[in-house]
Amino acid sequence: NWSGHTLVGAAGNHDVRLVTSGAVATYENASAGVGKSVSVTGLSLSGADAGRYEIGPALLLSGTIEAKGLGVNGLVVKKRGYEGSGEVRAPLEWGGHVLSGKVGSDEVYVQEPYGEGKYEDGLVGTNKAVTWWNRDPVLAGAAASNYYVEFPEGVLFGEVEKGVVLPRVSGTMGIYNGQRQGVSAEAKVEGVNLAVVTKYWGLSNTVYPTNELGPIDAGSYGVEVKVAESEQNYAGGTNVVLTIAKKAAVITANSDTIRAGTVFNSNNYSSSGFLTNIGGGLVTLRSGSSSTIPVSYDSSRTMGGVYRILRGSVGDSVSQNYQIEYREGTLTVLKQSVVTEGTVMPLGMGQGFTAVVLTNGAVTNWGTNTLTIPTVINQ
Numbered sequence: 001n002w003s004g005h006t007l008v009g010a011a012g013n014h015d016v017r018l019v020t021s022g023a024v025a026t027y028e029n030a031s032a033g034v035g036k037s038v039s040v041t042g043l044s045l046s047g048a049d050a051g052r053y054e055i056g057p058a059l060l061l062s063g064t065i066e067a068k069g070l071g072v073n074g075l076v077v078k079k080r081g082y083e084g085s086g087e088v089r090a091p092l093e094w095g096g097h098v099l100s101g102k103v104g105s106d107e108v109y110v111q112e113p114y115g116e117g118k119y120e121d122g123l124v125g126t127n128k129a130v131t132w133w134n135r136d137p138v139l140a141g142a143a144a145s146n147y148y149v150e151f152p153e154g155v156l157f158g159e160v161e162k163g164v165v166l167p168r169v170s171g172t173m174g175i176y177n178g179q180r181q182g183v184s185a186e187a188k189v190e191g192v193n194l195a196v197v198t199k200y201w202g203l204s205n206t207v208y209p210t211n212e213l214g215p216i217d218a219g220s221y222g223v224e225v226k227v228a229e230s231e232q233n234y235a236g237g238t239n240v241v242l243t244i245a246k247k248a249a250v251i252t253a254n255s256d257t258i259r260a261g262t263v264f265n266s267n268n269y270s271s272s273g274f275l276t277n278i279g280g281g282l283v284t285l286r287s288g289s290s291s292t293i294p295v296s297y298d299s300s301r302t303m304g305g306v307y308r309i310l311r312g313s314v315g316d317s318v319s320q321n322y323q324i325e326y327r328e329g330t331l332t333v334l335k336q337s338v339v340t341e342g343t344v345m346p347l348g349m350g351q352g353f354t355a356v357v358l359t360n361g362a363v364t365n366w367g368t369n370t371l372t373i374p375t376v377i378n379q
Contacts, residue, residue, distance in 0.1 A: 077158030106143035182214030249273030253329030
């Protein structure tokens with residue numbers, strides 16, 4: 001553009017003008033660059049005084065050759081997690097890209113680190129428009145400096161997912177206490193607590209339907225702890241096992257001695273460690289191996305003996321929650337006492353006495369026996 005040129009060295013009253021119609025300007029080379037030297041040929045002078053002058057050999061011109069933009073197709077926006085509202089990067093997959101717009105056989109291609117796009121904001125969302133380069137693509141090859149990659153506007157869309165936060169869970173071991181028990185869980189981001197949701201269910205032989213309330217009974221429970229859906233920018237969860245162990249308890253049968261025919265007191269025991277009244281009662285088992293002997297004490301029988309005092313069933317609702325130590329007692333059953341009654345009659349001097357005895361009044365029907373007692377007392 002010669003419109004702003006000025007001739008230097010011509011007298012002010014001389015008619016001399018620069019003729020540029022045949023001028024040709026040439027860069028020193030074709031590479032892109034700023035402040036590149038330019039040589040010019042084909043300039044001439046005109047005007048009444050043109051013959052008085054000639055164009056000097058040193059014409060100091062410079063110019064700029066801008067890099068050529070290359071189009072790019074085949075880019076794919078990769079999904080990423082939330083990294084904060086101010087983090088706008090949009091990672092791109094360059095595996096299938098194609099460049100267009102190269103001149104001739106110029107060698108130019110994209111190399112690592114590949115370019116990265118950016119969103120308008122870093123919030124969670126789908127179908128988010130990628131608006132520009134966040135990091136320009138790097139070109140390589142002999143002609144790389146002569147090109148740049150144009151951003152493909154209006155064709156790239158991506159997704160920012162919720163960031164993954166794994167809740168921290170504690171309190172996975174407990175002992176039955178008659179109350180609901182649950183784990184302690186928290187999820188934090190930069191010191192800020194996120195809302196979490198906890199669910200429980202029974203494992204193995206532990207029956208417990210999926211529930212947000214912690215269980216009461218002893219057993220093994222699956223636990224899922226998740227960041228609540230109400231958290232806009234974060235998600236994540238973890239699974240653990242909650243174990244509620246049985247509570248230790250002791251039942252001690254008190255040893256006793258009774259007379260045959262007496263009713264056995266099945267509540268004659270002490271207990272410790274139980275949170276509530278366990279109910280039920282004691283049972284007995286005959287010590288010995290004879291199959292002809294009743295295995296358990298029966299007050300309707302008159303046989304004495306020694307029995308082990310054991311604990312009867314406490315019921316499933318108790319046994320499932322307690323690790324019970326049973327301490328046996330001993331029941332000693334004495335034979336039933338026998339009452340004898342009778343009349344002693346004198347038979348005469350030196351002849352002794354006759355005793356009429358009624359026997360076993362407490363056991364059988366009264367019987368009568370007669371015996372003679374020698375005279376052993378003074379007349």
